[in-house]
Ligand SMILES: [Zn+2]
């Protein structure tokens with residue numbers, strides 16, 4: 001029998017009940033119920049598809065293909081972060097000389113700092129920390145603290161998380177405070193998307209599709225709204241509009257806001 005008709009995992013003939021993943025692997029539908037999925041590439045973790053994989057003590061699940069490219073050292077993280085500051089600048093958002101320290105952390109610390117529970121729809125892989133004191137909506141003191149990123153992410157995914165967090169940093173340094181979560185996260189996901197559009201690696205298409213189809217009301221809807229606004233005006237102008245109006249520009253803004 002032609003191998004195209006065999007399951008890529010157990011090699012038994014594929015019936016009607018089969019599944020094809022983003023990477024073109026076709027397998028019996030049942031395998032997805034008991035095999036773990038790689039946090040980064042979404043492949044089912046097994047010998048045949050990914051040469052196995054790892055579950056880190058912090059709960060992160062990574063296939064062997066992705067794990068080989070994992071970022072574990074701060075030195076390497078800092079180099080990649082610098083690349084991503086440049087990429088954010090290509091998106092039209094320049095951090096200039098602003099200081100953005102980075103730390104690689106495990107899941108426990110990430111969750112502890114984020115004040116979010118682990119069962120929310122969005123996968124928590126990075127976090128931006130700043131200190132803001134305000135009295136009656138007026139900011140009286142602020143200090144940018146750091147970016148935290150999950151330790152061990154493969155390089156390309158690290159970059160994706162990094163540009164998202166750098167966009168939060170840009171918004172903070174720019175002094176745009178008290179944005180709704182949907183607008184701020186939507187803009188940061190948009191920065192990820194604009195970077196992905198310039199990338200050639202196969203993961204880029206996979207991640208773009210995930211962003212476009214994300215059902216989350218904040219990260220998914222916020223991003224899709226921001227992407228629509230890009231039809232009206234480029235990102236730096238959109239940022240100025242949001243800074244003044246604390247909302248996404250509508251169609252009229254294109255005519256009135258210069
Ligand atoms: Zn099978």
Ligand SMILES: [Zn+2]
Nearest residue numbers: 038041063066
């Ligand atoms: Zn993987």
Ligand SMILES: [Zn+2]
Nearest residue numbers: 164168185188
């Ligand atoms: Zn975010």
